[in-house]
Structure formats: structure tokens, C-alpha cells
Amino acid sequence: MNPGVWAWVGLSWTERIRLVLEEYGDRLTDISIFGWIVAADGTLTETFDPAQLDTYREKWPHIRFWGCFRNMDDPVDGPYAIFEALRDSATARANLADQVQTKMFDMYPWLYGVDLDMEGGGNFRSEDSEAVFHAVSDRAHALGKKSSGALPALTATGSVGGENWVRYKELGAILDHVSIMSYDFAWSGSAPGPVSPGFWLEQVYDWAASQITPSKISMGLPLYAYFWSIHDYPSSWGATRRGVSGTYYSAWQYFTGARPWSDSGTHNAIGWLAYRDESSMSLWGYLDCYDWKEPTAWENITGAVAGTFQGKDYVVRYGLPGGVPQWSIVDNSAGNSLIAYDFRADTVTAANGAQVSPKVGYTLTTEIIQREPVAATIIDDYATSDGQLSNIYVQPSGAWRFIQATDTYKQYRGSGELNFNNNFGAQSLYAQARFQFAEAGRFGVTSQGITADVTDGGHLRIMQGSTVLAEKWVTARPVGTPAMTGRTVLALRVREGSARAYYSTAETSIPLQLKVDVTPPGGPTGFSSTGDAWIDHIYLGDGWLYQPREAIEVEVNGQTKVLGRIPRTGVTWDSANRFRPDLDVEESETRQINIVLDWTYEHWKDLPISTGQTERVNIRPLDHDLWLGRLTILDRDGASIVYFNDATSIAHWQGRAALEWGLQGVAMWSLGQEDVRLWESLAGGELPAKTKRLDE
Template sequence: MWNERIRWVLETFGDRLTDVSLFAWSVNINGDLRETFNPALMDEYRAKWPHIRFWGCFRNMDDPDNGPYDIFQGLRGSAAARARLADQVQSEIFEAYPWIHGVDIDMELGGNGDPVASESIFEAVADRAHSLGRLASAALPPMTVDGSIGGENWVRYAQLGSMLDHVAVMSYDFAWGGSAPGPISPGWWLEQVYDWAASQIPASKLSMGLPAYGRFWSIHRYYIGEYRGQSGTYYAGWQLFNGLAPWEGHHKTGWILYRDPGSRTLWGITDCYDWRYPNQIEASRGVNFGTFNERPYAVRYGLPSASPIWSVADNSVGDALINYRINPAPVVDNTGALVSPHNGFTLTLEMLKRSPVAATVIDDYANSAQQLGDVYEQDGSAWKFAEVTDTYSQYRGSGRLKYAAGFGSRAMYSQARFQFAAAGRFGLTVQGITADLSSGGHLRLMQGAAVLAEQWLDPRVVGAAAGSGRQSMALRVREGSARVYFGSSDSNMFRLLQADVSPAFDGVVQLDASAAVWVDHLYLGDGWWYQPREAVEVELNGRRQLLGRVPRTGIRWDNANRFRPLADVDEHETRTAEISLDWDYDHWQDVPLEPGAETFLTVRPTDHDVWLGRLMVVDRDGATMAYFSDTDTLTYWRGRASHDWDLQGIALWSLGQEDVRFWETLEGGELPPETKRLNV
């Protein structure tokens, strides 16, 4: 952007800036730079504020011929393109604008590309800058010790930090236009990012990237394609919540803003007449309450086993419920009048759904030595219970561990979450069919010694600390088919192998390990029947509404809220809708409510494992939820960057989007002596 607010900030508050990165070039697949902004526009500000260090930034964006990933791949794979890029940085940035302090690299959307090849791009540019007596910086994607939430696993902080003079971590857009509403930079996540980054890169080289902007999500419709959200400046949020920017004919209503305690950002809901957190209840029964990543939720958990044991658990709703008191009160518009919706109310529930699970026979989180002895049979005593912490435990061992029951000719589903403590193989066997994985990554579907299907995965982690380097594997065996599922967690498994089979139907379900394996979750379910985890029922003023149910075809239901496909297909093949592990919104439009009339609302968790979030009474036609940064947000994290991690500073995205009162909070601050020199 280049607008009046940016010019005013540079003119008025330049004494509070140390560095400005000019997004003035884009790079193409061959390493050529194209100027996209005129750096000479900085001349008057350079003259007024000689201490500011201006950096010339190039991005792998805005190329008319290739997308960001293709450009990244081209530079990764071509030494000639990298050499051309280094030449272009010298001629088009440093020689064309001798006052540029250093080069700033913004290479994004590199996916899981080769880290060494990726680093060669940065190395070529940094080496050229250093040979000219200049510096090299980069804006890098956010990472934690567990990797990247955005799939940018080409990033290795330690290696990149060793070759660069400065790194700004782009620690924002955790919540983005395609996600559910939430803090753009959650506090718990920022802490994880900088605990990791500061352990890999010297703090003197590191700046905390913060969003100066906000995001605005429609909770009833999609703005662009399948995205609910769009971005906006702090002042867009200010206008929205002061009733100055109505949309779609709604009232110009203001609303109280709240401060998210973790991120310190402002948040609020427009066109909302009452709302509750899930734990703001009048009464409850059979429901648990908790908090995950600073978000409260209510949930009815599934049963760990049936009664009698080895049958299929009845996980229907029973008598579980939650009662809430609500009052959709009129609100004040920007003329001072009390107003209610034009056309009635919608009740909106925030829910986190999960894909259906095989109807439960045993759900075992390795809770005790007694449970290990009661549920399983083993040869000798090779498997032991290990209490890792007060809240986390494992079964550890090798050899055979067999469920202590015979299942006759039943179709069955077996699943395990495990880690390799030593190199070897781990297998699940159901009715004479085996899913087998080696620590080297060889995944096989077998019947006896015959390999029915196979696939090579990346080598698995061996010997990691308890709870690290885990994976989940499952095997479903029906009368004529077998399927193997695999993934990084229980909630992220995909079908990798399948085959037509004639099962032995010997009634045996077991697991085997050729060397030490640690298991923290074992699940045994029916091979045909599924338990959905998506819906709740709401009762209000004598009427009931089911919310969250995913439409399916080619199935039949039983009287315990279970369904099975009519053909031999996986559950996801009975529906077209995706089930994402993110908060979703379901609506009861024209809900029977009257303005200002207090009433009780009952939620019955029809399905188990559905997380219930906020409940909102909004305008019949919908509402907007927003999270955005203000001066208190930026000041708070500026202090934490300094005091908790001793970072060099903060880096704002981007100038002109911020609450400009932030610069007033820095008044009188002493700039470090080294930033007051003119660097040429």
C-alpha cells in the first residue's frame, strides 16, 4: 500500500521507527527482479529521519506467469537462476539505490520442499549482500518445535538464522480468511513460536512479527469462494463496532468489544443480541467442560466400552443436556435508539465436529496396569504399563498383545497410536489380515505371508521422547475387503491401502511388534457401523431443532444413533461435505424468540465428542465476528518480545493498517545508539 496514512506515519512518527522494508520487487522463476514500487518515494523521509534503515524486499508474489510455489521450485532447482537472482539484487537494488541498507527476502508457500535446496536461495542472496558490505534479512513463516501449521516445512530456523543478519517471523494468520474466527496471533501460539525460534536463532537477530490489522468473518455465509473471512485495518474494525459501517441493510448498531485474554486483541460480534460461552450455564448433566488453546468448550464424551464388554457401546445421547438462560435484548444504534432485528432472530451455535468413528467396542488410552491385564492377553510379560506423567501413560513392549475375546465372524476395525522406541516392525491383525509398518517406512497389507498391497512412506522417527514421533494406523476388515488407514494422528488418517480379501474369520484381533514399541491409544470398533460426531439438538420454547447433521446417502440408521453404509464403502464416500477440525457454525433461522423476553434453552449433545463453543442470538440474516489489534495489543507484545525473549524488536505487518495511537505510546523512547547512524 502507499496511502495518506502511511505517509503521515512516516512524516510524524519516523523517530520511533528503526527499519522500514520496502516491498518493491518481485522475483520470477528465472531469478529476474521486477520493480513494483518506486523506492525514490522515500527520499523525503530519508532526509528527515537519517537513522531509519531502509531494506529492499523482493517476494515470490505478483508474477504474471508463475505462482509462488512454482517460483520457489524454480529457484530451488536451478543454480543459474540463483546466480541470476544474486546479480539482480546487486544491480537492481544495491547499485540502483545505494542508500538501501540491506536486502529483505520474503519467500513463501514453499510447501514441504527440500530444506537444503531452499536454503541455497537465501545463501546466494546473503553471500552477495555480504560481499558488498550489506546485510541480508528474511521474513520467515512461523514454526514451533512440532513444525509449521501452514505446511511450510522447508524452514529450518537454525540454518537460515546462521546465514542471515536478521529474521522477522511472520507469526500471524493463525486464524485467517479460510478458518473459523479467532485471534490472528493467539497468545499460546506466539509463546510456542518464540520459545522455539529464540532457541534456534540468536535473539539479537530476531524480531517478533505482529499483525497491525484485523480479520472479519461472516458466520452465516461465505465472502469469497469457501472463505468466510476477509482482512481489514484497525480503523475498519473501529468503524464497524461504532455503528458507522453497516452491511446488507442491517442496523447501524454499535456493540461492546471484548479483549481476548490470550492474544490481547479486541474481538466482538455485530448484529448480536445475546451470547454465551459454553460454560455460562444454568445446569448440566452428563457433559464435561474444558479449555483447549484458550477456547472453552462443552462436550459429551463417548463410553470407553460397552456393557457387557466386547459388545458395541450404546453412545446415544441418554439424559445428557445443558441449560442456558438467554435474553435477546434490544441494542443501541448510532442514533441512540433501541433496535431489534428487522425480520427476527437466528440462533447460531459454534461447534467443532469430527469425522464418524467405528462404533465403539473398546476405547483404551493406556490408563493402568490393571486395564492392560484385563483387556489383553500376551505371551509372557513383554508388555508393561508406563506412567509417563500424571496425565499421560503408555503400554510399552514387544511381541504379541491380543484382545482377550473371540470375535467369531464379525467385521472389525482396529486402530493404534504408537511410536517406535527401537527399529523394527509394528502390525495390526484382524481376522487373519495384517497391516504392517516398518520403522523404515514400508507399509504392507498382508494375509499370512502374502503381500496384498504395499506403499513406502518416509522413514519413521525412532527413539524419540514419550509422546513424540507418534503415528496412527488402523485396519478395517469386512467380509470381502480390507483397508489400511494411516496418518500423523487419530484425527488425521487417510486410506492408503486396500484389497479384496477372504478373511480367515478366526475371531482374533491383536497387535505385534518385532522390537520395542510404545502405544498410548488403542481403539477397537465395529467394521460396519459408525458413530457420528457432528450434531446436537436444541430445544427452545417447546420446539426442537437438530443442528450440525451432515447429509449422507446410501446408509441406514439403527435405534442407537448409529449408521452403516449399504455398500462396502468408507464413511466419507457417503457424503459430499467435508468435516474439518475447525470451529463451524450451524444455524436455527427464525428461532422462536421475542425481543427482550428471557427464556431457557436446552442443548442435548446427540452425538458424542462434539465440542460446543459459543452460542449466539443474532440477526435473522446473520452477523459478523471480528478480531483485530489495537495499540494495547501491540504494546503488550512489544513488552513481551523484549522481556520474555530479549528479541531485537517487533515487526509490524504492515505500516498504515495499525492503530496509530501505538506510536504515541513510544513517545520519549530512546533509540539504541546503533540505530541513529546513517548506514550507506
């Protein structure tokens, strides 16, 4: 059986779409007509005339046509308000079912089924959401029709878009078919990257195929491109995002030199190299980039190391695990750390044959991942060893032991008290543990006589002795899971007149949960658990001083520039690159910029280099834990990084969808944006009686 080929039609109606429908309909098995929008009361409004498809229905009788309604076009509140209204109202859902019958199936009886494209709905109202699908699907089935749903992409850990109302198993039981929208992992507002990265597709379909009968599933794939401008900050051209979408052929025009990066006359028409990403099989490349380096292509390196995450290389300087002498605050300033690269911005050949370079000058753009500042380090212990457990900690009423859980993963396991083996006096401190509940109970962090503790059920408190100073409910955590799963992060910051409790399920961001004004009475700093707990990371830092993780210094031809430093107000810096809030406030209150754990771009505009000369670029990582990615020498007036799919990309994933997961096929968004060569590479859904040879 040939894999199914599903495509959406109706977002636009172009000559290219009509060409594909006329010439390559034998390659299509299903067409979803993106032709109706739904209102909050369930009313459908037609936005595309399905009669425009009559010619192609007659020519290709094997194609199954579906009527698709969407909730994307609310001018005020967007899709969320419409989805909320449908989830809230049984009357609206009943009206929607009636509308599907009268405005789809009664008017167009040749429709094979109905396709629901319900965007938004970020909270966990799963049963209410499923009621919308039930209402429509039940009516379709009563009329002898089928139902399909375009569902967000989920892995076992949830949706990258936060649409965690989706339960694949339940929706798979309601619907006859699902198209999983496994695209826009990278989008216009994110860092550049593959729109459907390979590692993510593997995670999505491993999970989906375990929850839904695989033969019901179509793998959603993008036919379009994304262009991210990376030569300057978006505010310089009046934008908030770097990215815009485009078709395959728009990318093809730029990379072949058929048109310049800009039509304003500031750029030459130049052909640029495109590469194939090994993971996603998508194409990618730079426009108006005159040299670039992977972060690992250094000439020399001191005090930093390389790593790889999700197939992408980076270089990082890690912080020190403890101060010298012990219990002092670590000096995590850059010291002699340095990474050196050689660049050469040569002329390139324009489409007219001329050797050209940028008309004005160059920009150096660096990829970096910034992180929120941390309390200046005193101890950073990843459950290091049995000796560390004995030397750094005391157990006044505890039974803690060191466990080598795997070849590379370690834990301290036990219950009772585990305190630091030092008298800190009245020093303000920040103490944090990442742990998991091996048994049900209460885990706590204590400093200066103040305790923050939490139960596996999510009851979080700040205590002074037996007195509860503040409390709330947070996310509950599993009990008795395998090592490294279900981990929890609890932290306590105690200053002279305040205490704060922080709680999260991951160390990437640990938000403040409770704050009280209190005078700490004094006492040891450490951890405790009423039941067996497994700790894999303990962090102790100063209660006032912060170490930023955001900036590098670049040196070229004797000139230097700091990139990535976030402006702050109401702080005082010290000589070791640390800052302290002048008032008893959260670090986040000293800045107006959110720190997002994603690749971002920093720029040195008008870089002091010359065309045709090899130039040494020295990178000094001012802060630890900052990841440095690719470095590019760009046209200062405009340059992009582009990711796009071609025929090879789609054919690759069509084969894997069928052979690895047993899926029904692929679902492509959307017809008219693709590399038309795709249709020659796909096996026919049904071949007509006579087909033309490709060489005729």
C-alpha cells in the same frame, strides 16, 4: 538499547502512511520497501517508487531502508511456481543476484540491505530453498550490504501453513536479520480467532530463539483486523470464506457506531462492546449480536462436561469405553444428555439514541468442532489399568505390563502378542493402536488372519500369513524417545471380502494407506511387536458400523432443529444413531463435505424467540466427541466476530519480545493499517533534537 521497530511500506501509499512517516519517524528503526516482485527466471520488476521516501530519509537519517522483493503476484500458479523455479535453477538464482545488485543497490545506493519475502514452497526442499537465500545474501555481503528474510512462523513441530522447507538454524546463519511472520494463525478462510494468539507466539519464539541468535530476530505482528461473518453460511452471499481483512480504523468505526454493519439500510448504526483477549492481548467483539454465552454458562447440564483448549472453553459428551455386555457394540446415542442456556435478546441503543432490535429477526449461531466418524465402539482403552490389561487381553507369546508413566498418563509396554480375550468369530472389526517404538522393530495389528504391520523406518504392509498382499513406504518414526513423543497410529479394518490399513502420526486424522480384496481366513484380533513398544490407546470397533461426531439438536419454544449433520448417500442408519455403508467403501466416499478439525458455525435462521423475553435454549448433543463452543443470538441479516490489534496489543508484545526472548524488536505488517496511537506508546528509535510535548 530501545527495541527495534521494523515496518513494511509499499503495499499501499496513503495519507495516513505519509502522516506516520512525517510525525513518528523517530519511532522507526527499519523500513522494508515492499517494492519489487520476482519472476521465475529471477528478474525483478519495480512496483513502488522508492524515491517517494526521499523526504523521510532526509528527515530521519537513522532509519535503515531495505529493498524487499516478493513472489506473491504470479497470476496463474501463485508463489509456489516462482519459488520452485528459483529452487530448480542455478541460472535463475544467479540472475536474481544480478538483479538485486543492478535494480536495487545500483539504482538506490542508500539501501541498507535486501529483504527476501519468499512465500510458499510447502515441501521439504530445504537445501534448494536456502540456495536462493544464499545467492542473494552472498551478493549483498559482497557489496557491503545486509540481508534479511521474512520467514514463516514455525514451532518445534513445524509450520501451521505447511512451509516445512524452513530451517531456522540454517537460514539464521545465512541472513543478518529475520522477521518472523507470526500472524494469520487465524485468517479469512479459518475459524475466527486471534490473528496472533499468545500461546502460539510463545511457542514460535521459544523455538526461534533456540535456533537463531535472538538479536537477529524481529517478532512479526499484525496491524490489521479480520471480520468473520457468522450469521449464515457463506454460500448465502456467494462466498466460500467467512472472513475479510480490514484496518484497525475500519474495526473502530463499526464498534463505535460510526457506521452500521451494512450500508444497505438493513442495519442500524450501533456501538458494540469490544473485549481484550487475555492470551493474545488483541481486541475482539461481536457486531450485531444481541446476546451470547460461553459454553460453560449453562443453566443446567446432564451427560456432558466442560474442557479448555488453547484458552477456549467447550462442552463435550464423551463416548462410553465399552459395551454392556462386554464385547457388544456400545450404544453411544445421546440418551438423556442435555445442556440448557437462557438467552435474552434485548433492544440496544443505536448511534442516534433510539432503542432498536434487528429489522427482520434473529439467528442462533453455534460454534462446534466436528470430527470424522469412528468405527462404532466395542473397546476404547487408554491403557486403563493393570486389571484392564489382565481382563481384556491375553498374551499367548507376549510380555506386556501396565506402566503409570506420569500422574495422568499410562501405557502398556512390552513385546510379542497382545490379543483381545474374546472369540469374535467372523465379525468384521476395526482395530487400532497408538504406540511408540521403544526399540527398533515391526509393530502389527491382526484380525481374522490378516495383519497390517509397520517398521520404525516406515515400511507398511498388509499380510496374510507370510504372504505380502500390499506394501508401501510411509513416514518413519523415531525410536527410544520419551513417553508421549514420536507416537504412531496404526489401524486395520477387516470386512468379509477386504482389508484396509490406516497409518498416521496423530489420531486427529488416520488416512487410508493400503486396501486389498481378500477373504479373511479367521483368527484372533490383537497386536504384536518384535521389539519393545509402548501403547497408550487401543480402540476396537465394528468393521461396518460408524458413529458420527458432528451434530447437535437445538430446541427452542417447542421447536427443534438439527445442526451440523453432514449429508450422506449410500448409507443405512440404525436406531442408535449409527450408519453403515451400503457398499464396501470408505466412510469418506459417502459424503462430499470435508471434515476439518477447526471451529465451524451452524445456524438456525429465523429463531423463534421474541425481543425482551428470556428464552430457554436446550442443546442435545446427538453425537459424542463433538465440541460445543460459544452460542450467539444475532441479527439474521448480518453479524460478525472481529479480532484486531490496537496500540496496547503491539506495545505488550514489543516488551515481551525484548525482555523474554532478547529479540531485536518487532516487525509490523503493514504501515497504514494501524491504530495511530501506537506511535505515541512506543519508545523512540531515535529522538530528534526537539520534540513536541503530547499536550502542546
